[in-house]
Amino acid sequence: MSDAPETRPCPDCASPVRAANQSFCDGCGAFLRWDAPAVATREEPEAPRATTGPEEVTTPLPAVAPEPEAPAPEPVREAPRTPEPPASDHPSAPAPSPHTVARSLLVPVPEDRPSEPAVAAPVLPARPEAARPAVRAAEAATPVPGGTPCPACSLANAPGRHFCRFCATPMVPERLSTAEGPYAGRRPGLARDRSRWIVRALIAAGVAAVVVGGVLGGPPAARAVQDHFATRVPVHPVSWTASHSAPNQEPKLAGDGYSNTWWGTGYAGDSEGQYLEAAFAEPTDLLSLLITPGSSKNTTQADGQATPRTFDLVVKDASGEIRVSHHRINDGGTQRVDLRVRDALSVRLVLRTAWRADPRKQVAVAELEFFGRSVT
Structure with missing residues (x-):
């Protein structure tokens, strides 16, 4: 059997440690000598040694079981949690040592945090623009064979229509009954009273005759005109x-x-x-x-x-x-x-x-x- 003592695995990644006095793990780089107790080794029967003198009897010390680890106090602010190492299949794997807990407090371990949504840049408010209506070109109406032509656009319309189907012009001239008067909503026509113009013309002619007669008739006629309008x-x-x-x-x-x-x-x-x-x-x-x-x-x-x-x-x-x-x-x-x-x-x-x-x-x-x- 080999005389090399067996060592305990790394408490973080459970990788085997190659030497008892090794300070860091070869697999994860964890610090292995953090005031840890002596590494317990598995005892093997020693070979008998020849002695010339009286035989020395050596009594082995009883193995000391590791003390249960006290839970670390929780800080006010929650510290990042260290992922737990996978369970080792080795039957002799001990519980995590105090140096492992201390390291988890000092060396932060990245966590899988959900990505925050990106914040969009601020946009100034604006007045929404209404959608513009689509303008369609007017389609030419299909003439009706043998229809009545419109008096305005000359488009043939079906017989019996009162208004043109293209320009809405009345097909039949409007005829109002003088006995009933205009229909509701129709503006009455302006009454042309020519009698007042005749009266005005006569007055103007009379004034002109008086003035002309006064001038042509001499001083007596002029005096008569003056006397008529005098104060x-x-x-x-x-x-x-x-x-x-x-x-x-x-x-x-x-x-x-x-x-x-x-x-x-x-x-x-x-x-x-x-x-x-x-x-x-x-x-x-x-x-x-x-x-x-x-x-x-x-x-x-x-x-x-x-x-x-x-x-x-x-x-x-x-x-x-x-x-x-x-x-x-x-x-x-x-x-x-x-x-x-x-x-x-x-x-x-x-x-x-x-x-x-x-x-x-x-x-x-x-x-x-x-x-x-x-x-x-």
Whole structure:
């Protein structure tokens, strides 16, 4: 038998150790001498030795069993676990020694960890773009043999259609009933009233005729046009005279501005031929006058006097020419009488007939107002 002692296998990979004093394993490189106890060897019977002296008896020491290994305290942080060595088939393989546990704490062993998913790079938010609709080219409609042609696109349509199947144009012209009017939703047509244009044309023609007549007719015609459009202002006489007056009914009362005072002829009946005259301080262009007949504006009074019915206006101008005009007014109420006399110096009202003439009443004039051209 061989004298070489047997050694225990490597505690990590269970590879046999070739020498008892070997520090590292040849298979995995594990440290084998970490304060480990002496390697237990298997005893074999020794051969008898020859002795010359008394035989020495040697008593072998009893084999000491290895102490059970205390579990290592768990750290707060879980340390990487060392894979357990495969079980050895050798019946004498001892339990892991303390140096193996210490080495597992110092030398980390890689573990099979699941691979973490890759983190995608950050992407800025954007507005999603809607899918664009696909545009298809319009296909030409197939004409119908013997159909009715469209009045717009001339495509033949099947008989009985109301609208063209290609351009939707009505196949039959629309006809509206004048009795029922347009259908709902239809905008009514614009009414062309030509009468207003005729009126406007006549007015324009009249204005043009007046202007042209004034220019071609000479100064009198031009003055007539100016008098028609002139601004009227009150003209006050400086003196009043009359052919005859009743007591307390003086001529100046006809121009005092009050309608409840009046001038009276002092004669009963029509007082035909009696007059009332107003004179101006300087030549005045008279356009019209206002006359209030009777003793008051209210002609329904029982004691009201008679009022002028017809009379003559005799106007004397600055050149000494006398112009006479005949006028007729109603019974009662303020009324307007046109004169249109240039450079007038005096105006005389001569009575002809009267309203409500009575032997117990006299003809009265409450107010007589004159209006001329504005100097501005």
